[in-house]
Amino acid sequence: MTTPSLVPGRVAELLGPLPDDRPAYRALADGLRLLVADGRIATGTRLPSERDLTGALGVSRTTVTRAYAALRESGYVTARQGSGTVATLPTGRRGLGTGAVLYPAEVPDDVIDLTCAATRAPAGTAEAYERALAALPSYLAGAGYLTLGVPELREAIADRYTQRGAPTSADQILVTSGAVAGLASVTRALLGIGDRVLVESPGYPNSADALHRGGLRLAPVTVDPTGWDTPTVASAIAAANARAFLTIPDFHNPTGALMPDEQRAAVAHALKRAGTTPLVDETIAEIALDDRPAPRPFAAHHAGAISVGSSSKTHWGGLRTGWIRAPHKVIPALLDSRATLDLGAPVLEQLVLVELMRTTPGITATRRAELTASRDAAGTALRAALPDVRFVVPPGGLSLWLELPWTRADEVAAAAEDEGLLIAGGPRFAVGGGLGRWVRLPYVLSPETMTEAVRRLTTAVNRVREAETASGGGRQTTTRRRRGPLVA
Ligand SMILES: Cc1ncc(COP(=O)(O)O)c(C=O)c1O
Known part of the structure; x- marks a missing residue:
């Protein structure tokens, strides 16, 4: 296998404008680290050479050299003979997405179970x-x-x-x-x-x-x-x-x-x-x-x-x-x-x-209208309650893929469980690790239940956010262990 690579322009696009609240090399290293940790740059992908990235980003060569050095030190890239600089994850953050089988569990009535992106049987x-x-x-x-x-x-x-x-x-x-x-x-x-x-x-x-x-x-x-x-x-x-x-x-x-x-x-x-x-x-x-x-x-x-x-x-x-x-x-x-x-x-x-x-070879018109209403109710509630959680409204399917403002998906899922909402964090959907900033929200229940689910999610996000602020941003904030297997 040769190594897949990202062209410099694509890296620039993924990074977006670099923040100017810290040294440029740190801003670049942080941006790249987030992309690798999130799985948006897949592990095993070759990053552009220092020279090419310097050109694409319009920063100095020293900035890129120092950023790559910082990433090597923290385990987010390795320098491979003949392959250049390759995205990796630090030991201990790998292997998610395998062994993460999802399957249904019994839940009490007052718990909203959104681990399963599937609906009840349609009429007929x-x-x-x-x-x-x-x-x-x-x-x-x-x-x-x-x-x-x-x-x-x-x-x-x-x-x-x-x-x-x-x-x-x-x-x-x-x-x-x-x-x-x-x-x-x-x-x-x-x-x-x-x-x-x-x-x-x-x-x-x-x-x-x-x-x-x-x-x-x-x-x-x-x-x-x-x-x-x-x-x-x-x-x-x-x-x-x-x-x-x-x-x-x-x-x-x-x-x-x-x-x-x-x-x-x-x-x-x-x-x-x-x-x-x-x-x-x-x-x-x-x-x-x-x-x-x-x-x-x-x-x-x-x-x-x-x-x-x-x-x-x-x-x-x-x-x-x-x-x-x-x-x-x-x-x-x-x-x-x-x-x-x-x-x-x-x-x-x-x-x-x-x-x-x-x-009906496809879904029924009723089911389509129901799913659309639930998707839109979830979207409206999210935009109102969690404006810094980003998502793209999909043209179909069964879930919203939410991007949190920070890498705390598993903590948010655990905090949500305390609020009576079961959801799956991004790492469960990752191959080769990462996606710690994402949460899946299937819109498979009624619009009212989706609105309530977003309310519980908001409480969970805010709890994690507050705990993070209180701890200065560095520590894990939720100690409660997530309970076992979740669903498809
Ligand atoms: C992409 C995808 N493939 C397969 C499945 C499972 O399909 P089946 O129930 O037919 O085994 C799911 C269910 O969540 C799915 O989302």
Whole structure:
């Protein structure tokens, strides 16, 4: 693997204007440290040479030399022979995002649980179960092992891809027990221990962890709150020599960013050149909230793409039904691998999904209106109560990705728990560490509950802020340990 690099102009853009309240070298070192700690400059990325950065920032060479020296000393960069200055994290702050699996927990009624970016079942789900039950008897005569999936569902999923702009036939679809299960089958079929996989950071922790536990080596690619920076992604792809790139181009979890068609084409081009297979997680693809033309599925830009999808967010997580869409030639290997994990998804749930897709292939208009109202209620409450917490209103998806004014996300999440609000801090979404300044706020509950959630969050943020001021800014402020596992 060569080392991915950032061009000087991009570093200048990420840094923004340097504050003039401290020596210039300190301001530069602080800015770069924050970007690395936050995961906005991925660990393992080469920073520009001193000379190039001097030119891009319009500062003196000594400023850059001293800033790099300070960063080396504090462990935020290392000087590597032949690789220049490379972003790292100090020992003890690495490894977040692997082993950070999120899963549901029981919570008392007065606690607002926003660890899970998923909604209750939409109206009409129970009726779909009834209709599916009526269709079930024709399957009862068989053994019920449909390892590729119920044929009508494979047809319906293929048709949906075709409608969305990626012509697909049913024999390219393998039904799974959800997207994570699909990804596990893909990983086992196509990747081997020690293979390198590029993974977005922030990204969905359970998938990153599945890859990590499968013995793969993960290399992070940064996703900004507004989306992907094409040269940065292309450089990471070219440098990593990775077997695969795991991406969530549609309403990315947790940022909500949507990769436009032109960018999909550019990323697909870089992947083809590098011989890296796109693994595309489309779990959230149908959660568009704004009226704008949807980009085509990533597979429309890259014939070799392997996509995993799911009914969990579009319809209901309890269906436990998802799929893999892959080129024909890959299906037999996927089938072999899947047959050693489980032998098929439950028939009844697949029939329910056929029913649901027949009436509404994407989310229902009601669900869309509800999510939009909840997103907007959360946004309005945040702007009023926490004006220095920044966020981009995403065009879809299920969460706001909040940037705190300081690196205290885990403390804020712990303080929020004391206030009866469960949320996940940024480090849970990081690959290779960082993201300590971010918090994910899923807008999956009613507007009133979201407003109350922001009220509790505000109390938590202010508590951490006050404790920080009282301690002079240096100390950890919350001693209470976060309780165990949180959710998807
Ligand atoms: C990006 C992404 N992929 C996969 C999943 C899980 O999907 P499934 O329930 O189909 O396994 C989630 C759920 O949070 C998700 O956000």
